[in-house]
Amino acid sequence: MRPRVNPALFFLLPALTLIAVFYVVPLALSIYIGFTPLRNWNIAGGYLSQVTLENYERLFHMVMYDPDIGKVVATTVVFTVVTLAVNVLGGLALALTMYLMDLSGRELSLGFRTLWMLPRMTPIAVYSLMWYYFFLPGEEGILNSIAMRLGLIDEPVNWGNDPDLLPYGAWAILVVVNGLVGVSFGMVVFYAALRSIPREQIVAARVDGASTLHLVLYILIPQLRWHITYVTVWQLLSLLTTYAHIFLLVEWGAVDEFWGSNWALYVFNKAFALGESDQGLAAAAATILVLIGAGLGVLALRLMGFGRMMAEPRGEV
Amino acid sequence: MARLALRRARAEARAAERVMGDVETLRSARRAYLLAAVLGAASLPMVLLYLLLVLSSFADTIVTGPDILEARYSLDNWLMFFRGEVAPAAGRLYTTADILATIANTAIVALGVTAVVVFTSVLAGYAFSRMRFRWRRGLMTFIILLHAFPGVALIIAVYAMYVWSSMPLARSEGAMVAYAFAFTVLARASLELPMSIWLMKGFFDRIPWEVEWSALIDGASRLRAWWQIVLPQVKPGIAALAIFAFLAGWEDLIYVHVFLYIGTAGKVKTLATLIEELTANIETSYLPVVAAAGTLYLLPTILFFVLTQKLLLEAYSGGLKA
Numbered sequence: 116m117r118p119r120v121n122p123a124l125f126f127l128l129p130a131l132t133l134i135a136v137f138y139v140v141p142l143a144l145s146i147y148i149g150f151t152p153l154r155n156w157n158i159a160g161g162y163l164s165q166v167t168l169e170n171y172e173r174l175f176h177m178v179m180y181d182p183d184i185g186k187v188v189a190t191t192v193v194f195t196v197v198t199l200a201v202n203v204l205g206g207l208a209l210a211l212t213m214y215l216m217d218l219s220g221r222e223l224s225l226g227f228r229t230l231w232m233l234p235r236m237t238p239i240a241v242y243s244l245m246w247y248y249f250f251l252p253g254e255e256g257i258l259n260s261i262a263m264r265l266g267l268i269d270e271p272v273n274w275g276n277d278p279d280l281l282p283y284g285a286w287a288i289l290v291v292v293n294g295l296v297g298v299s300f301g302m303v304v305f306y307a308a309l310r311s312i313p314r315e316q317i318v319a320a321r322v323d324g325a326s327t328l329h330l331v332l333y334i335l336i337p338q339l340r341w342h343i344t345y346v347t348v349w350q351l352l353s354l355l356t357t358y359a360h361i362f363l364l365v366e367w368g369a370v371d372e373f374w375g376s377n378w379a380l381y382v383f384n385k386a387f388a389l390g391e392s393d394q395g396l397a398a399a400a401a402t403i404l405v406l407i408g409a410g411l412g413v414l415a416l417r418l419m420g421f422g423r424m425m426a427e428p429r430g431e432v
Numbered sequence: 433m434a435r436l437a438l439r440r441a442r443a444e445a446r447a448a449e450r451v452m453g454d455v456e457t458l459r460s461a462r463r464a465y466l467l468a469a470v471l472g473a474a475s476l477p478m479v480l481l482y483l484l485l486v487l488s489s490f491a492d493t494i495v496t497g498p499d500i501l502e503a504r505y506s507l508d509n510w511l512m513f514f515r516g517e518v519a520p521a522a523g524r525l526y527t528t529a530d531i532l533a534t535i536a537n538t539a540i541v542a543l544g545v546t547a548v549v550v551f552t553s554v555l556a557g558y559a560f561s562r563m564r565f566r567w568r569r570g571l572m573t574f575i576i577l578l579h580a581f582p583g584v585a586l587i588i589a590v591y592a593m594y595v596w597s598s599m600p601l602a603r604s605e606g607a608m609v610a611y612a613f614a615f616t617v618l619a620r621a622s623l624e625l626p627m628s629i630w631l632m633k634g635f636f637d638r639i640p641w642e643v644e645w646s647a648l649i650d651g652a653s654r655l656r657a658w659w660q661i662v663l664p665q666v667k668p669g670i671a672a673l674a675i676f677a678f679l680a681g682w683e684d685l686i687y688v689h690v691f692l693y694i695g696t697a698g699k700v701k702t703l704a705t706l707i708e709e710l711t712a713n714i715e716t717s718y719l720p721v722v723a724a725a726g727t728l729y730l731l732p733t734i735l736f737f738v739l740t741q742k743l744l745l746e747a748y749s750g751g752l753k754a
Contacts, residue, residue, distance in 0.1 A: 130625060
């Protein structure tokens with residue numbers, strides 16, 4: 116006798132409920148809010164019943180003529196591209212170094228792998244605090260203190276705000292802070308992939324007299340092609356939408372407000388500013404981000420053939 | 433006969449390994465240690481960053497490196513922090529109860545997220561690993577796409593839902609605070625769901641299906657087979673998932689900032705928003721005390737790290753390979 120309701124529904128119900136309430140409904144609502152003039156969280160104020168294209172017109176106008184938004188757009192592009200390169204290449208370098216270390220037969224890399232995971236797991240407020248101390252403009256800033264002791268600079272530098280250094284000072288800070296968090300993803304994926312390469316191939320290459328450089332260039336890296344694509348696409352998507360690790364640095368004034376904000380952070384601050392806040396505009400700007408993200412996501416699925424990961428279940432009687 | 437053949441095969445494999453072991457895959461052990469030294473040098477700035485935070489929490493000033501020996505160290509900052517004297521210059525003091533409540537609030541969010549994530553993704557991961565139903569492929573693709581979804585687009589609408597749904601509670605402060613906690617936990621846990629479901633699916637996939645199958649044949653219900661046969665086998669996976677979820681709830685800044693801090697007009701603080709608030713008032717804040725708060729906040733993360741590093745790394749890469 117077959118039960119009338121598929122038992123899978125029972126197992127899926129809690130997760131699907133949460134996904135419906137906290138992903139599907141908000142997504143639709145967010146797109147809708149983008150077409151309304153909602154501001155200052157005045158939900159009961161009747162704003163939500165006025166449908167308008169005004170937010171998109173304003174956004175277009177701002178991108179074209181508002182220099183501050185121009186800075187945010189430039190920051191988004193540079194920050195995303197440079198951090199992506201740092202994350203993928205850095206992760207690759209770390210994984211290769213660790214793999215080669217372990218090839219000698221000693222498990223030397225475990226401690227290092229854990230260490231490089233740490234920034235990802237560190238409470239964001241603490242992580243931001245550490246970098247805040249590091250780039251503090253006065254003499255008590257770690258970077259200033261060290262550079263002055265070494266005689267590289269005569270007086271303390273305001274790394275994230277000095278007009279002479281902008282925008283590069285602020286950009287460098289963003290890339291360093293986020294790069295260190297993102298690099299562990301590539302490291303873990305690449306290291307796991309390298310470990311799964313049959314040892315015979317390494318031995319054969321060595322017997323044929325391959326140097327370590329040749330081993331890396333002609334044996335190891337070619338086998339990581341799929342993983343490199345995977346990490347690149349995945350990191351691109353998360354970098355496009357990340358803002359948590361920059362949020363406090365901007366709020367605390369460690370970096371310039373606009374040269375230090377990417378699009379996602381700009382959206383967040385527009386919606387959650389303590390004084391005048393504008394959810395309509397923020398939602399419209401977020402919708403644009405969703406469209407770009409969705410496009411890249413679909414492209415990614417195509418590129419990587421996710422079908423492989425979704426083999427049919429074994430568990431059917 | 434069969435056993436003999438097996439033994440011979442094993443012996444041959446061992447011999448082959450010995451031969452391969454003679455070929456130096458890395459030219460010398462010295463080179464391995466050289467690589468380790470290079471990597472160590474590259475990691476040094478990061479270690480320094482954490483070390484200086486911890487040292488500063490005991491010092492009378494922010495320790496910046498060169499002055500590591502000049503600073504005076506004591507427990508003063510920690511005592512001040514636990515007494516609530518976190519911004520002495522402004523004369524704006526907290527009470528001991530505030531600080532303890534702040535720590536408790538952080539723990540409530542982290543434990544709540546753990547409970548919700550473990551409960552929902554262990555159930556869903558099993559369904560995706562073992563059951564056939566309509567829309568299975570579509571749902572799985574959808575869920576992995578959700579993970580890449582811009583969180584900032586969600587949080588605006590989720591907060592709008594929060595503002596709207598909490599309107600009837602505005603009269604009672606207690607109900608409002610409880611609702612803010614529930615909302616924070618559920619919203620933050622949902623953010624972890626896509627990755628967790630995939631992680632759990634991976635753990636279930638690795639368990640041989642035969643035992644469970646025979647239980648089902650013998651007439652056990654799906655639920656009973658899941659509870660009594662399968663779950664005990666994925667205990668390490670559940671432990672890894674729980675640790676991940678706890679750390680995710682513990683490290684969070686944005687959701688506690690939005691729902692607990694803004695959402696209750698600053699009444700409910702966690703360690704994250706406390707640090708945010710203290711550092712924002714740069715004129716009044718006394719940074720060494722903030723460093724003590726930061727070190728305390730960092731403690732569980734480090735603890736879990738040292739205790740479970742192998743498990744974490746395995747789960748992280750296992751979940752990715754799925």
